[in-house]
Amino acid sequence: MKIHLYERVWIGASVAMLMLFFGSIAVGAVGSNRHPPSHIETIDPTGVLSDARFATQGVRTDDAGRVHAWIVGLTFVWLPAELVVPADTPVTFHLTSVDVTHGFSIVRTNGQTMVLPGYVSQFTTTFAEGEYLIACNEYCGLGHHDMAAKLHVVPPEQWRQATTSREAPDTTGLAALTPEGSHAGH
Ligand SMILES: [Cu+2]
Numbered sequence: 001m002k003i004h005l006y007e008r009v010w011i012g013a014s015v016a017m018l019m020l021f022f023g024s025i026a027v028g029a030v031g032s033n034r035h036p037p038s039h040i041e042t043i044d045p046t047g048v049l050s051d052a053r054f055a056t057q058g059v060r061t062d063d064a065g066r067v068h069a070w071i072v073g074l075t076f077v078w079l080p081a082e083l084v085v086p087a088d089t090p091v092t093f094h095l096t097s098v099d100v101t102h103g104f105s106i107v108r109t110n111g112q113t114m115v116l117p118g119y120v121s122q123f124t125t126t127f128a129e130g131e132y133l134i135a136c137n138e139y140c141g142l143g144h145h146d147m148a149a150k151l152h153v154v155p156p157e158q159w160r161q162a163t164t165s166r167e168a169p170d171t172t173g174l175a176a177l178t179p180e181g182s183h184a185g186h
Pocket of ligand 1: 102103136137138139140141144145147
């Protein structure tokens with residue numbers, strides 16, 4: 001079979017482009033350690049705020065001293081709206097939603113995941129010192145553009161001092177928030 005020269009050139013170019021695009025995905029996934037959020041851990045989306053894992057949102061350490069952040073997304077806020085974590089230390093994020101799908105995105109980092117009602121999304125990453133914007137990158141309703149939070153990454157010594165003196169966060173009133181309750185009409 002005779003293949004015209006131009007046809008061969010274009011076949012070659014298409015194959016090269018496919019390899020380039022696939023390669024860039026592979027480099028992004030492996031090089032930047034990106035992976036899909038876990039869909040293994042489930043949660044009752046109507047009982048998130050009374051669930052032991054998410055009743056108190058925020059940053060906590062486990063018995064082994066590892067740092068975890070527990071975050072709830074709802075139209076149109078992240079709870080809590082401010083997080084403080086230590087720099088250059090792995091932080092494991094656990095996220096869920098009480099209503100619709102949200103996108104948790106820590107801008108200028110590889111910290112990003114979809115947040116779905118009924119599931120606990122989880123990822124672990126480390127940060128350089130600084131202030132980061134957390135945005136919702138999954139359209140969730142009319143107030144979507146206001147759905148933002150702040151991540152403060154401080155030197156580990158400073159963080160440890162602050163956590164030992166920090167009181168348990170005040171969650172009074174949060175139990176009254178339900179998907180239907182205070183956020184109707186998203
Ligand atoms: Cu959103």
